[in-house]
Amino acid sequence: MADKPKVIKILLVEDNPDDILITEKAIKVAEILNQLWVARDGQEALDFLRHKGKYKDRANSPRPGLIFLDINLPKIDGIEVLKSIKQDPALKKIPVVMLTMSKRDEDILKSYDSGCNSFIQKPVEFEKFVEIVKQIGLYWGLLNIALPEEAQE
DSSP states (O other), rough: OOOOOEEEEEEEEOOOHHHHHHHHHHHTTOOOOOEEEEEESSSHHHHHTTTTTGGGGGGSOOOOOOEEOOOSSSSSSSHHHHOOOOOOOTTSOOOEEESSSSSOOHHHHHHTTTTOSEEOOOOSSHHHHHHHHHHHHHHHIIOOOOOOHHHHO
16 A cells, blocks of 8 residues: 655745746646745745744744745845755754756755755746656655654754
């Protein structure tokens, strides 16, 4: 008997409203079991993860099991957010997928050097993006063995 996919708590860090809608739609079309939260800049993402400001209530800012992080963000760019996550003992175990339009070697290298778990370029075609999201969901929701709950907090 195959394992059932887990519900994935995803934090999407993206400032482009169109990319947010496309990602939400791709997740829905790909039929990924998830709970999705959106942070629209780097500072908001860190506040969400650290339960600060409007995210003090942990019920409204749960620990994500996966972070989709864009590179080009206002306030704090994605690479700096990634570094901050991976340097924080309470957050460093959360998998981070850089999900960006960039395919610059410099961005790829900086992302991996800073601790990302995967670097994926967003395709322009929606159908290809849905397929990528489906593959991400299959991997993180079914194949990957996540940390036990007690190790996540």
